Each structure stands twice: as C-alpha cells, then as structure tokens.
Amino acid sequence: MSSHHFVKEQQEPAVFILSTGGISLEDIGPMLEWVPTVLVAEEAAEKVLIWGIKVDVLIASPEFQASHIHLLEEQYPLKFLTTTEGKELEEGLHYLRASDHKAAHLVGFQHTNFESLRPCLETINLTLVDDGWKYYPVQKGGFSKWFGETSIRILGQENSPIQLKNSLGEMIFPIQYLTQIDLPEGVSELQSSSIFWIGEALNQH
Numbered sequence: 001m002s003s004h005h006f007v008k009e010q011q012e013p014a015v016f017i018l019s020t021g022g023i024s025l026e027d028i029g030p031m032l033e034w035v036p037t038v039l040v041a042e043e044a045a046e047k048v049l050i051w052g053i054k055v056d057v058l059i060a061s062p063e064f065q066a067s068h069i070h071l072l073e074e075q076y077p078l079k080f081l082t083t084t085e086g087k088e089l090e091e092g093l094h095y096l097r098a099s100d101h102k103a104a105h106l107v108g109f110q111h112t113n114f115e116s117l118r119p120c121l122e123t124i125n126l127t128l129v130d131d132g133w134k135y136y137p138v139q140k141g142g143f144s145k146w147f148g149e150t151s152i153r154i155l156g157q158e159n160s161p162i163q164l165k166n167s168l169g170e171m172i173f174p175i176q177y178l179t180q181i182d183l184p185e186g187v188s189e190l191q192s193s194s195i196f197w198i199g200e201a202l203n204q205h
Helices: 025-032 042-051 062-067 088-098 111-122
Strands: 014-017 038-041 057-060 079-082 103-107 125-130 133-138 142-147 150-156 161-166 169-174 179-183 186-192 196-201
Touching: 014 025, 014 088, 025 103, 025 125, 038 042, 038 088, 042 057, 057 062, 057 088, 062 079, 079 088, 088 103, 111 125, 111 133, 111 196, 133 150, 161 179, 186 196
Parallel strands: 014 038, 014 103, 038 057, 057 079, 103 125
Antiparallel strands: 125 133, 133 196, 142 186, 150 179, 150 196, 161 169, 161 186
16 A cells, blocks of 8 residues: 555544435545544434444434443444534534544535534635535635536625636626536636635536
C-alpha cells in the first residue's frame, strides 16, 4: 500500500448521518471509502446499522442508549454521546470541533435550513447531502470548476446577485430559492459578494 493511504483520521471529512430519509447507501458509499469518523443520530441508527456501516459515535437519548447497550460491544469502540431531541446536530458538531475535525458531510440535513449553518462555517467546512444532491459552500469571492454538461443548484441569500462565466458567456442574476442552472461542459466560474452553496446531483451518469 502506498504511503498516501496512511492519513490521520481527522484529515478525512467526518460523515455525520442525521437522517436516512431520501438517502441511499449508494449516495454515501464514496464518502466512506477512506474510513472517516462516522457519527449517527438516533433517528438514523437503525437504518445505518442495517446498511452495515461501522459507527464511531452514536448521538442518542439516555433511553435509547439504555435499550441499545449491546451496541457498545457489537460496534466496539463505539461511543455514545448523550443528547436531547432536536440537539443532535449541535452536539455532533461540538464533538467534531473538539476532536479537531476540519470538515464533515452532513447527511440528511435539510438543505432548506442552510442559513442556520453559517456561524459553523468559520470553524468547520460542511457539505450537505440531501435527497440526491450534495451542496457545498463558497465562502469567499469566486469559485471555478470544470463540470461535465450538467445542472447545478444555487442556494444563497434571496435576491443577492451572482455572476456566472463559462463558454456560453457571462451573466448576472439574482439568487432565488433553489436557482437551478444548466451548465455546458467546461470550466464555469461563479462569484458573489456573500456566501452561497452549490448543489450537484449525486450519482450523475
């Protein structure tokens, strides 16, 4: 095995599974290839265990922990993280920051709540995986990437202007909820004065 396969656990983006609604194992399989830290919220635990994913941290109520104590042995060295309903995301992100993770994929986080993550982006780089799409933030200035012919989505502050340049030319348009844009094959550049998120469909063929 070549030396680049030996990476510190925290250098790989953690995978934090909040919900499995609208999510398939195929969606998150590529994120698990490098054996990242896997956090799972109580709501998603049953499905994730059926999928056979090795869980590192299970964020759950004391009641759930008491009735699933066998998981500590079956999933050793699993850690339980105690939380109250509705606080799973907060507890999980606190754990990741405390354990020096720099990035995480939030699986099953509703993309419509993207604005609530803005304060977190200063301390951890987050990607959202929701209902067949992956969203990642562009925090400062511009973004440039080669795309195959595809459609992307843009999330951001309503009506804030965004500039797009590619082989078709240049245009400026306001961000509306879930702005969807068709891109030609090649490099596309996007710029805005405020944070925005780019969504790409998972498992594009």
